[in-house]
Amino acid sequence: MSSATVPDKGILLGRAKLPGCNYPRVITVRGGTVFDITSKSAPTVRDIAELENPAAYVAQAEGVEIGDINTIAENSWSETGNSSAPSLVSPIDLQAVKASGVTFVASMLERVIEEQAKGDKAKADSLRSDVLNLIGADLSQIVPGSPAAMKVKEALIARGAWSQYLEVGIGPDAEIFTKGQPMSTVGYGSDVGLHPISSWNNPEPEIVLVVSSAGRIVGATLGNDVNLRDVEGRSALLLGKAKDNNASGAVGPLIRLFDGDFTIETVKNAELSMRVEGTDGFVLDGASNMAKISRTPESLVEATIGRHHQYPDGLVLYLGTMFAPVKDRDGPGKGFTHKMNDVVSISTPTLGTLSNRVRLSTECAAWTYGTSHLLRDLAKADLL
Structure with a gap:
């Protein structure tokens, strides 16, 4: 487990399970200390997100100290946690x-490989090389839905290599x-x-x-x-x-x-x-x-x-x-x-x-x- 569970600065918002409480409490972290900021005006994280300035609200919210963030994070592990102490949810x-x-080229290519391999891991390596050679273009420079992207789409269709994953990777719709x-x-x-x-x-x-x-x-x-x-x-x-x-x-x-x-x-x-x-x-x-x-x-x-x-x-x-x-x-x-x-x-x-x-x-x-x-x-x- 990394020691940097949370960043050392910023306005942080989350939830924690506290002993004796049936529902998660809304929390923030200040200087490594966790505070319960649950209130009637904003009893859920959703309510805070709906405010005009969520960061300002959390920064100024009154809270009750419930413990050190690293201690609470350590207690959050499902296999070792102590139900009588606070834990993150x-x-x-x-x-x-x-x-x-399919919002990144590397992920897109892997989805094409998955589709072609039909779930067979043994075929993946050879297919990966074949797909990369077939595309023959740096798709990372292509804006999805652009004329350049449509030309790549046409070329792949002509070669019989079009894929639903390429459609959402470089087509107009995410x-x-x-x-x-x-x-x-x-x-x-x-x-x-x-x-x-x-x-x-x-x-x-x-x-x-x-x-x-x-x-x-x-x-x-x-x-x-x-x-x-x-x-x-x-x-x-x-x-x-x-x-x-x-x-x-x-x-x-x-x-x-x-x-x-x-x-x-x-x-x-x-x-x-x-x-x-x-x-x-x-x-x-x-x-x-x-x-x-x-x-x-x-x-x-x-x-x-x-x-x-x-x-x-x-x-x-x-x-x-x-x-x-x-x-x-x-x-x-x-x-x-x-x-x-x-x-x-x-x-x-x-x-x-x-x-x-x-x-x-x-x-x-x-x-x-x-x-x-x-x-x-x-x-x-x-x-x-």
Whole structure:
């Protein structure tokens, strides 16, 4: 676990589970100390995101000290945590959980390979070389939907190599899908889940934007968009099965709200690092550079929310990743796939570190606390 759980500066917002309290409390971190800022005026993270100036509210909010952030983060690990002490949970609550796919060239090419390989890892290496040779262009320089992009599309169609993934990678329309339902994400230290049918899967390190119901981006956090490569590779129509399972979406550790020092431009220039550490001694290092995204974060938000689609409680949006694991784990040509108890850590200096342990979705804690439960508990506490 990285010692830099949260950044050493910025206006931070999240949630924590406290002993003796049935519902998560809204928290912030100041100077390494965690404060409970739950109030009747803003009892949920969603309510704070809807304010005119969320960062100013959190910076000035009165709070009750509940402990040191590193101690609380350490206690958040699902396999070692102490229920009689505070722990972090996902920093979002009522927001819809959306994701954008195929927003980086490297990720796009891997999706094409998945489609061509039909979930067979052994075919992936040779297909990867074939696809790169066939394209014969630097797609990172092509603006999706532009005339240049359409020429590449025409060339690929003529060669019989067009793909639905190339369509959303360089075509006019972004891929936006539902990653999970409100309240379904897990936080720092929780187990993340893989559907038991999958034998080829991977983490996806991403930045996650926090967006108000008005479509205003108010902050960002980190996310692991757990992916089943074999399932999606068999058919894009299985995207729901590949993406939306128990504990398949991690978010955290905390939201960093936009202020004068942290802005959307910071997000656009962020470099994410990721490490997978297995109990078998395997280590995989990866990265995702937001400067190489092919669609701007703003355009992805606009494709998600607007006159065409509203989200009354706001949303969070995974921005996609350029990370595509190709390092062999169990032998030449076998590629990468998770093993149980892998620990995945995603980091960037401005947002901290999100770490989770990999389990089967059927073995992760069942998702039993939903929106109705939260609202009832807040009403009982006279916070609504």
